[in-house]
Amino acid sequence: MKSNVRPFLSLADAARLIGSRQLSPVELTRALLKRIETIDPKVNAFLLVTGQRAMAAARAAEKTLMASRATDHGSKLLGIPLAFKDIYETAGVRTTAHSRILIDNVPKRDAETVRRLREAGAVMLGKLATHEFAIGGPATDLPWPPARNPWDLRRFTGGSSSGSGAAVAAGLALGALGSDTGGSIRLPAAYCGIAGLKPTPGLVSRRGVIPLAPSLDTAGPMAWTAEDCAILMDVLAGHDPADPASVAVPPTEFARAIEPSLKGLRVGMLRRFYEEDVPASPATLKMMANAARVFKDLGCIVRDAVLPPVRDYNGVGRIIISAEAYAMHEATLKTRLSDYSRVFRIRVLAGALIRAADYIAAQRRRTDLIAATAEPFRKFDVLVCAPTADAAPLLSEQRPDEGFSRPFVTTVANVAAVPSLVVCGGFTDTGLPLGLEIMGPAWGDATVLRVGHHYEQATGTRDRRPQL
Amino acid sequence: MAGSSVPPVSLASPAEIQSLVTRAGLMLNPGQMADLVLAWRQVAALIAEMPRDRGFEDDMALAFRLPPPAPTPPPTLLPHGEATDNPAPPRKRAPPKTAAVRTAGTRTTPRS
Secondary structure, three states, rough: OOOOOOOOOOOOHHHHHOOOOOOHHHHHHHHHHHHHHHHHHHOOOEEEOOHHHHHHHHHHHHHHHHHHHOOOOOOOOOOOOOEOOOEEEOEEEEEEEEEOHHOOOOOOOHHHHHHHOOOOOOOEEEEOOOOOOHHHOOOOOOOOOOOOOOOOOOEOOHHHHHHHHHHHHHOOOEEEEEEOOOOOOOOHHHHOOOOEEEEOOOOOOOEOOOOOOOOOOOEEEOOOOOHHHHHHHHHHHHHOOOOOOOOOOOOOHHHHHHOOOOOEEEEEEOOHHHHHHOOOOOOHHHHHHHHHHHHHHHOOOEOOOOOOHHHHHHHHHHHHHHHHHHHHHEEEEEHHHOOOOOOHHHHHHHHHHOOOOOOHHHHHHHHHOOOHHHHHHOOHHHHHEOOOOOOEEEEEOOOHHHHHOOOOOHHHHHHHHHOEEEEEEOOOOOOOEEEEEEEEEOOOOHHHOOOOHHHHHOOOOOOOOOOO | OOOOOOOOOOOOOOHHHHHHHOOOOOOOOOOHHHHHHHHHHHHHHHHHHOOOOOOOOOOOOOOOOOOOOOOOOEEEEEEOOOEOOOOOOOOOOOOOOHHHHOOHEEEEEEEE
């Protein structure tokens, strides 16, 4: 077993090297723990590093690998070091949701997703920063600092899966788990220049993931490439009777499904989204124009597509999230209000004032938007847009009421209950990553991963890493 | 049709918001109250913009389906052909088909 670990590896590359006995899980884990020790004090991606557990899991993976036949160790995730947003329950390991409220919380069980990854032989490196309880923004009045963007440490990671985005981009973990209620996987994926999938609701179990707004919450993978996300989805996807929203759909081999070419695929460009609804910067508009050309060069049929205004989806999403998040936290807010961050209070307390009739009106309106979003998928296989108007803003520019004052394009997919992938679409002239969002019809998760994979291959965006 | 004439939520005054906060059982200091007023005005604007022109009959958002009942054992027949209420020995129940249960937010197929 060789021990020379390259400084940056994608999950897929590491899996291939481990599978061919060219990379030791123990040495890979040791190298990443060393890198975390060196780099993370600048990035603040980790709330907790579980080094001893990680080394024990890596040794167990290596033992399994050495005991198996040449290519038959059964799992592409064997010996792959991952980290989890700190809202995923981990047996015997503190799970805080980046909040004082849960600072002493040590779950007895793993979240179903964590259990699946462990069973597949993955190695947990630790728990990752988030916005408090997966809502809000970067807060400085919590026990841990907010994560910083590895491409420019003065900049915002996006959130709420902030540590997941930062850890993967900085090469501190080969993959991570995030959660997405209004864009919390895809915004950090965009700002940190990585791939992140918000799956179709019901495809990935949420049991053991601390809820924010159960109507809209989804759990999903974040990694350097779409292919990495597909490999993770091969393990994460599957019916879980303990999650009432989980659906027993026929299994998909995601990593295999991303391979076929895109020739003939129908791509709808949601031009109005990025030209009018959330006007994009010149750099983003240039990236979108280039993306359309790339898809044409890949053999796709590219046309403009139209969905209802972003603002319609955002209104519904914000009302549902505020009401449900307040309901989740009501008891604690009444007794420990000052233990929450100011940004959390701003985002959630307004939920106390939402009338039941308005909440139900939002749920009813959502069904209209689900139907309206399904309509264009009769003509298109995927819909493409810019998830953010520009590259990552400065941390100092973040307003605590950001979630209300600006519409998020990403919330469209949450309200519409469709899968959505963000990949790195390109870079600004100053070298900051720009995200590209690819939405599919419900259960079209493999298709959006396939489109993202071929886009990455065609554009070479995965060859550039942040300099830390 | 119903609901199209529902008046929008008003952008309440700080005093009105204080009253709602009290009713919700929250104790806020002046700074927290100021933050809430800021946030609530933005939420109230979103509520006011939301279309409400849906018909009474069009109310699928809150629909849910229970899993199908477990199979009922056939009645036991007495020797002379009469049925008895005494049940047969219990069978092992099939696992519940939770796939059929959907929360309001997870229906993904469009309605016609």
